[in-house]
Amino acid sequence: MRAAASPQPDITSSPNDGLAEAHVVEIGLSAAIVSIANEQPQVLIVKRKRALDALPFGPFDPLHHRTLESGLRSWVRDQTYLSFDYAEQLYTFGDRGRHMMQAGEGPRVVSVGYLALTRANDALQAPDSAWGKWYDYFPWEDWRGGKPRLIEKVIGPALKGFVAGSAERSERQRREARVRLCFGLGDLPWDEERVLERYELLYEAGLVDEALHDGRVQAGAVRLQASLGTGMQFDHRRILATAIARLRGKMKYRPLVFDLMPPSFTLLELQRTVEAISGNRLHKQNFRRLVAEQGLVERTGKFARSNRGRPAELFRFRKEVLGERHAPGLRLGTRRTGI
Amino acid sequence: MRAAASPQPDITSSPNDGLAEAHVVEIGLSAAIVSIANEQPQVLIVKRKRALDALPFGPFDPLHHRTLESGLRSWVRDQTYLSFDYAEQLYTFGDRGRHMMQAGEGPRVVSVGYLALTRANDALQAPDSAWGKWYDYFPWEDWRGGKPRLIEKVIGPALKGFVAGSAERSERQRREARVRLCFGLGDLPWDEERVLERYELLYEAGLVDEALHDGRVQAGAVRLQASLGTGMQFDHRRILATAIARLRGKMKYRPLVFDLMPPSFTLLELQRTVEAISGNRLHKQNFRRLVAEQGLVERTGKFARSNRGRPAELFRFRKEVLGERHAPGLRLGTRRTGI
């Protein structure tokens, strides 16, 4: 009986026949493939008739692929005719009951989420796929036009109900603090990076579609006329939330944005892209001061053609910074207040 | 042939018999369980006779566990008699050829790495397990006594060889930049968070044991008398590097350290713990100013017993901060220079 108590059981050979069988799972790879068009961040969506929006996903084939990422790249290329320079693993979700994809039988599926960036904004080749706007799925995350009405009008009251919905006093306090922190309802500021926490809170409060599908709508939950944002299949909206959060955070200390930009771009376009991702407006002069100081870009000498108004100068990313600075990101500050 | 080109293949039902079989893998959960003793960060190690050090790991059992983390907690409890408050997923490694654990046959194993924190520094109950010091595995990461000699004496020259070992000029330049950035060899500062990048660089340069085991020692690699740091089994040192990097980074904006501290502690103990993790010394006055300003701790009114010298006051973590501030970490600055 030593094996059972041993801290290092051999998990490859099967000591008891049939035991290893029980541990077998499949790995699903899901990708949030992001690009920008018309100052809107968008994500590649798979639409099939009569089904909810889904992220592209496919199985990991251990026989043919050396790494998870190469597996991902391979089937994304095959299926969407899209390629991407940048890919990053987000998280591995293994929750049962979180509406994963088991169709009742077959092995359990564990899903590994990825974030990928591309600048291929042109017409999509693959059938059934389309670009979906981020903020259709997360309307409360776009503050570029000021604080979304939705928050005070719908989310606030509904979450008040969620807080009150608990019988225990201590649990109510915990929920209260969580709501304040997530949505900055009190004196607390809005933290653009808490995308996932906010989504999870709304999920637990039963305010997003997925919660209903998973049968997780509690007694205390307030029913809305319409649920919040467009729902997605499985746990794909959770993966997208993770992707947005990661991109918003990492952009500040790594030059990821440039994987979303065309080879040359104006500084204003760059600023608009950053704003689109972070979901808020920035102070123009300060933004340019920053970009200049950090030496992230260099002039091309060319100019954008303009219908009217002064043509803007075109810049390109200085790839050399990768070997120069330590955290070559666009460390942006808080939201812009005035002009 | 629509199914083959479809962006959303059904990965649960098996369209062609035997195909789903091919996708089957096992999931191994590995944990870097960290604690502090005598100002040394340490990690739980499984030692079996005639085998390399390993992190505790076990299989994920999809039939009995709802989430990956609950699976992890369950077998860690069973096997090591240890529990932990904090656990966080690090990364999912699926590389073939990276000395994973396939014993030649059986399904491929994909390993999910976790970071867990505990304050159980007392004698370990479980057989075969022991605390291993971080910096035995990563001697170049501990700068508390100044820049480790090892870097100039051994690593620098060896990496110079690695850079020169490439035939292509552009590749040499890329390696050069990478070495400078990782080890701060030029004017660049040492970035304590790049633990994983540094390990990966040494791995590619063939300077750590694991590279030999994986048969990855290239032509250009310089052979050392002794390889760098204590080796570990499988890819466990890579997981530990990821854990250290994550802890060093996250500590700055989340109050993780307190999961390593006893219920009450002196401010100096807290500082020493932070220093132990980040691997460098801090300016005492500034550290206390920071902790005070942030309201992370509160006095208990009690004092530590001292053999000689003034007894230090004992503090405890203020749990309330979790609901108050947005990033309640110990945002520390750079390395201390003077006293």
Added chain:
DNA sequence: TATATTAATGCTCTAATTGAGCACTAACGG
């Protein structure tokens, strides 16, 4: 009672960074 020892404070000073604002120049189409 003095002294070594260890812990904790008080205070200063500079340099850099941030957030915001006002006002102005530049280049183009018509």
Added chain:
DNA sequence: CCGTTAGTGCTCAATTAGAGCATTAATATA
């Protein structure tokens, strides 16, 4: 020359970060 859009220059206050010097506090023990 006017509207329009893009880009500059400069200021200003508030805050933070990094470092250092000097001093007080509380204990054990010689």
